[in-house]
Amino acid sequence: xxxxxxxxxxxxxxxxxxxxxxxNYLGALKRYVEMQNEGTYETIYCMVDLHAIxxxxxxxxxxxxxxxxxxxxxxxxxxxxxxxxxNQSQVPEHTQLAWIFNTVAxxxxxxxxTQFKDKAGxxxxxxxxxxxxxxxxxxxxxxxxxxxxVPVGDDQKQHxxxxxxxxxxxxxxxxxxxxxxxEPVIKGAATRVMSLRDGSKKMSKSDTSDASRINMTxxxxxxxxxxxxxxxxxxxxxxxxxxLDDRPEARNLVNIYAAxxxxxxxxxxxxxxxxxxxxxxxxxxxxxxxxxSPIASEMTRLLNDVPEIDRxxxxxxxxxxxxxxxxxxxxxxxxxxxxx
Ligand code: AQP
Numbered sequence: 001x002x003x004x005x006x007x008x009x010x011x012x013x014x015x016x017x018x019x020x021x022x023x024n025y026l027g028a029l030k031r032y033v034e035m036q037n038e039g040t041y042e043t044i045y046c047m048v049d050l051h052a053i054x055x056x057x058x059x060x061x062x063x064x065x066x067x068x069x070x071x072x073x074x075x076x077x078x079x080x081x082x083x084x085x086x087n088q089s090q091v092p093e094h095t096q097l098a099w100i101f102n103t104v105a106x107x108x109x110x111x112x113x114t115q116f117k118d119k120a121g122x123x124x125x126x127x128x129x130x131x132x133x134x135x136x137x138x139x140x141x142x143x144x145x146x147x148x149x150v151p152v153g154d155d156q157k158q159h160x161x162x163x164x165x166x167x168x169x170x171x172x173x174x175x176x177x178x179x180x181x182x183e184p185v186i187k188g189a190a191t192r193v194m195s196l197r198d199g200s201k202k203m204s205k206s207d208t209s210d211a212s213r214i215n216m217t218x219x220x221x222x223x224x225x226x227x228x229x230x231x232x233x234x235x236x237x238x239x240x241x242x243x244l245d246d247r248p249e250a251r252n253l254v255n256i257y258a259a260x261x262x263x264x265x266x267x268x269x270x271x272x273x274x275x276x277x278x279x280x281x282x283x284x285x286x287x288x289x290x291x292x293s294p295i296a297s298e299m300t301r302l303l304n305d306v307p308e309i310d311r312x313x314x315x316x317x318x319x320x321x322x323x324x325x326x327x328x329x330x331x332x333x334x335x336x337x338x339x340x
Contacts, residue, residue, distance in 0.1 A: 006180045010035050011147035013046030013088065016065035017057065018205035020072050022214040022288070023193035025295075026259040027153025031185060033077035035151055043083040044145055044320060045073055047313075050088045050095065050137065054130040055119065067309050068299070072216055075298035080312045088141065090317035093324035097140035098133075100331060104170050105136045109162060115155070139163040143179050144324045151185040154192040155202055160184040174334050190259035196230040199248030214288065217296050224285040227253075232277045239273030241265055253277075257284050260291050 012032060014024055036043040047069045049062060057065075066087055078085060088094055110116070113135055120127035130137075138159050142150055143166070150160060160182065167179035195201040195212040203213045214223055231249045238244060244251040257272075257280075258265045272280050302309065332340030 005177070006146050006148050008041045008149070009145055009147045010041040010043045010149045010151065010185075011046070011142050011145045012151050013048040013051075013141060014069060015052040016047050016049055016062060016069045017052040017055070018065065019068065020216040021193075021203050021205050022216070022256065022292070023153065023190075023203035024205065025076065025216060025292075026188065026190035026193055026256065027155075028151055029073065029076050029078075030259070031151035031187060032073070032083075035149070035185070036078060036083045041149065043078075044086065044147070044323075045078050045083055046086050046088050046141060047073075048088045048138075048141065051134060054128050054134050067306055068303065070309050070313060071299045071302040072295070074302055074312075075295045080316065084316050084319045085312055086316040086320045087313045090313060091144075091320045091324055093144050093321065093328040094137065094141050096328055097144045097331060098137040100335060101136040101140050101143075101166050101170075102133060104166050104173070105139075105162070109165060110135065112158075113162070114158060135159045135162045136166065139166045142182055143167055144327055145320075146180050146323075146327060147182055148180050149183050149185050151187075154186055157184060157186060176334055178330065178334060188259050189255045189265050193256060194248060194252040196226055196252075199231065199252055214292070216292060217299065218292070219296075220289045220293060223288050223292065224282070227281050227285040227288065230281065232281075236274050236276050237269065237272050237280055239269050241269065243269075250277075253280065253284055257287060260284075260287050 010032075012028060014020070014028065020029070032043070032045050035041055047066045049066050052062060052065075070085060070087070073085060074080065110132060116127070116132055116134070117124070119131060139162060142163050150163075152160065164181050167181055170179055171177055193203045195203050195207065196214070197209055197212045201207075201212070205213065207213060211226055211229060214226055218226070230253065232253065233247055233250060235247070235250070237250065237254065244254060254265055254268050258268045261268070272283070329340055
């Protein structure tokens with residue numbers, strides 16, 4: 001099936017499960033803004049609070065993190081006049097479609113999801129059912145808009161494949177061409193930003209070590225300190241990319257530099273090849289502060305007016321439901337629900 005029958009439409013979201021990291025920004029949020037400004041797509045960006053509660057969240061914290069995430073989106077350049085900005089739980093069609101998808105997805109598919117295994121850890125029997133079903137809700141988040149493109153970091157690739165499998169099976173089982181086969185958009189030099197303490201681990205907002213990540217709200221001194229202390233090796237930077245083989249920490253810092261500066265990795269190595277980390281790290285810290293500080297200040301300004309954030313989210317939910325209600329109704333008709 002070709003996507004041509006579908007409006008080019010972008011959907012993506014993040015969990016309000018903690019402050020955003022540089023990984024969330026470079027892997028996803030920066031792309032949200034670029035795709036919004038390209039003018040090719042309708043864009044819908046979401047705070048996925050229902051996903052966040054698949055692991056325990058303090059209720060008051062969840063509400064404030066949700067507003068903080070909305071402020072981060074806007075501060076980074078998501079424009080509520082150009083994009084639809086929503087909080088997931090305010091658009092009930094996400095969960096209604098998710099139930100249908102729970103009946104489409106197969107146990108074997110879900111059991112293969114590596115994120116569940118990572119997050120549930122050794123105690124899988126004690127994980128919430130919601131954590132296990134998470135990817136079916138994610139498929140519904142995307143497909144309830146008939147979204148054709150989803151900008152995400154590399155860690156979400158498997159969930160996007162599952163979304164495509166669910167759409168394909170639904171279309172096949174019911175003999176329709178109803179859901180698009182959504183394309184992941186995993187692009188840029190930093191699709192998987194790694195921990196500053198361990199080059200084999202993803203930078204993550206829920207990592208217990210704050211030194212492992214750069215938070216979007218870290219001040220200049222904290223950013224400089226974390227980069228200065230980032231794990232590296234004693235060798236100088238190479239002049240070519242293949243010189244970064246087997247040097248995951250060095251590669252991570254070079255990728256971060258390229259993504260922040262919007263230049264290629266080759267260009268970074270052309271400019272900094274031969275430099276020691278004692279020189280490269282301060283240059284990276286300066287660049288990170290230059291790019292992140294204005295976003296952090298704008299977030300603080302926006303968070304001074306919580307009623308305005310709530311108003312934008314309520315308006316976003318209304319705009320979203322103009323798209324989601326007809327798609328859910330048609331899904332119910334296809335499935336055979338009386339009164340759809
Ligand atoms: N380290 C990363 N590098 C590149 N992209 C990343 N993303 C997350 N970490 C990196 C992308 O950010 C988006 C938001 O993801 P999420 O909020 O659904 O949670 P996640 O993927 O599980 O990210 P975290 O930071 O690791 O959150 P926690 O710790 O709460 O689980 C996604 O597009 C993701 O690819």
